[in-house]
Amino acid sequence: MLDFREPESVTRLRAQLRALIAEHIPHGFLGAFTPNAEDFALTEAFSRELGRRKLLAAAWPREYGGAGSDVWEQTAVREEMWAAHEPRGAQYMGVNWVGPAIMRHGTAQQQAQHLPAIAAGEVVWCQGFSEPGAGSDLPALRTRATKVDGGWSITGQKVWTSYARMAQWCFLLARTGPAGGRKSGITVFLMQMDQPGVQVRPIPAMLGEHHLNEVYLDNAWVPEDQVLGEVGAGWDIVSEVLGFERIGIARYARSERLLREAPRELGDRWPELPESLRERWAAALVRARQARLLAYRLVGEGAADLSPLSAAAYRIVVTTLDQEAADILMEMLGAQAVGATDHSSYFEREVEDHWRYSQSSTVASGTLEMNKQTIAKSLERE
Ligand SMILES: Cc1cc2nc3c(=O)[nH]c(=O)nc-3n(C[C@H](O)[C@H](O)[C@H](O)COP(=O)(O)OP(=O)(O)OC[C@H]3O[C@@H](n4cnc5c(N)ncnc54)[C@H](O)[C@@H]3O)c2cc1C
Numbered sequence: 001m002l003d004f005r006e007p008e009s010v011t012r013l014r015a016q017l018r019a020l021i022a023e024h025i026p027h028g029f030l031g032a033f034t035p036n037a038e039d040f041a042l043t044e045a046f047s048r049e050l051g052r053r054k055l056l057a058a059a060w061p062r063e064y065g066g067a068g069s070d071v072w073e074q075t076a077v078r079e080e081m082w083a084a085h086e087p088r089g090a091q092y093m094g095v096n097w098v099g100p101a102i103m104r105h106g107t108a109q110q111q112a113q114h115l116p117a118i119a120a121g122e123v124v125w126c127q128g129f130s131e132p133g134a135g136s137d138l139p140a141l142r143t144r145a146t147k148v149d150g151g152w153s154i155t156g157q158k159v160w161t162s163y164a165r166m167a168q169w170c171f172l173l174a175r176t177g178p179a180g181g182r183k184s185g186i187t188v189f190l191m192q193m194d195q196p197g198v199q200v201r202p203i204p205a206m207l208g209e210h211h212l213n214e215v216y217l218d219n220a221w222v223p224e225d226q227v228l229g230e231v232g233a234g235w236d237i238v239s240e241v242l243g244f245e246r247i248g249i250a251r252y253a254r255s256e257r258l259l260r261e262a263p264r265e266l267g268d269r270w271p272e273l274p275e276s277l278r279e280r281w282a283a284a285l286v287r288a289r290q291a292r293l294l295a296y297r298l299v300g301e302g303a304a305d306l307s308p309l310s311a312a313a314y315r316i317v318v319t320t321l322d323q324e325a326a327d328i329l330m331e332m333l334g335a336q337a338v339g340a341t342d343h344s345s346y347f348e349r350e351v352e353d354h355w356r357y358s359q360s361s362t363v364a365s366g367t368l369e370m371n372k373q374t375i376a377k378s379l380e381r382e
Pocket of ligand 1: 126127128129130131133134135136137159160161162163207360361363364365366367368369370373
């Protein structure tokens with residue numbers, strides 16, 4: 001049976017992380033992707049600071065730049081960061097799933113090149129999966145890689161690529177087998193972004209500046225030694241990666257913090273709120289605790305044993321919690337949060353930001369409907 005009491009080392013680590021955030025991240029911070037370019041720079045510097053202290057990829061083996069600490073310490077890092085608007089910026093992507101995929105499937109040379117850089121917070125990765133016409137139906141992807149002397153030439157288009165403008169590397173899926181070959185014939189490429197064959201165009205969206213992008217590939221170059229795993233065997237890697245990605249963010253931590261802070265932030269207005277709204281608030285807090293316990297169960301079971309069902313169930317629980325919490329908090333704050341400006345209180349701006357971000361959460365990393373289907377199919381097979 002899993003013991004849910006927190007080890008003392010984890011409690012100490014939380015205190016250390018909160019002190020580091022207080023020292024390096026100014027009050028009022030709302031994440032890396034605001035109109036203020038300094039916010040992104042701040043996250044880069046902070047990630048390097050965590051890297052120096054071996055806290056960015058704490059649970060990774062020491063040889064790859066981690067501290068070899070246990071998964072509960074890494075869980076505390078995830079929770080503390082997400083609760084504080086992710087001051088690691090885009091770095092969590094490398095730590096949560098790009099690194100683990102390279103650890104499991106990479107060559108010794110790829111591991112030596114990429115893993116210490118991720119653990120040190122020196123590199124941003126983006127994920128080149130989705131394409132126009134290949135989102136939920138990812139195996140329909142058409143970006144093609146052609147074998148040329150010494151490597152691969154890649155042509156096609158990716159869309160909704162988070163962080164592509166800041167990223168130095170892309171974890172890219174392309175077709176190496178016959179057109180229409182579905183899951184067979186997909187290969188993972190570790191592609192350098194800074195090259196003439198790669199063009200990035202931002203997509204304006206309510207998630208903040210520079211978040212979403214289109215990536216155009218016109219004979220982009222990937223050398224032979226940056227193919228991850230076997231040519232044509234990319235789908236198995238991707239299936240594993242999507243599981244890591246779905247459980248990689250401790251979303252419940254921000255929802256829970258904002259819900260808990262609401263009574264204090266609302267002050268005199270709190271007792272005047274309709275009883276029914278406060279009941280929904282209490283129910284959401286219970287759901288946040290349930291989401292946390294589900295996360296701990298999955299962490300306890302170990303990443304290697306993570307089933308598609310568990311990953312999909314976790315994703316549904318945390319993303320719908322995000323939306324429920326955001327709706328309740330918006331209703332509590334009313335017009336003050338809906339029209340949050342620079343002059344609004346920090347809490348009002350946090351709630352407004354959380355609401356905007358939560359809207360996309362049931363689409364990103366697999367839609368709500370697709371996650372429900374994954375669960376239905378898994379139960380059917382049992
Ligand atoms: C904030 C955000 C960040 C993202 N970041 C990245 C990234 O970094 N890299 C990347 O590669 N992609 C990224 N994506 C893309 C994301 O993975 C896709 O948007 C998602 O997989 C859905 O694909 P789609 O947009 O093509 O929608 P579609 O697949 O066209 O789906 C449209 C609607 O139809 C429903 N639907 C589709 N097929 C079925 C079915 N078989 N049964 C029932 N319903 C179905 C869907 O649930 C959805 O409601 C991001 C998306 C968002 C919102």
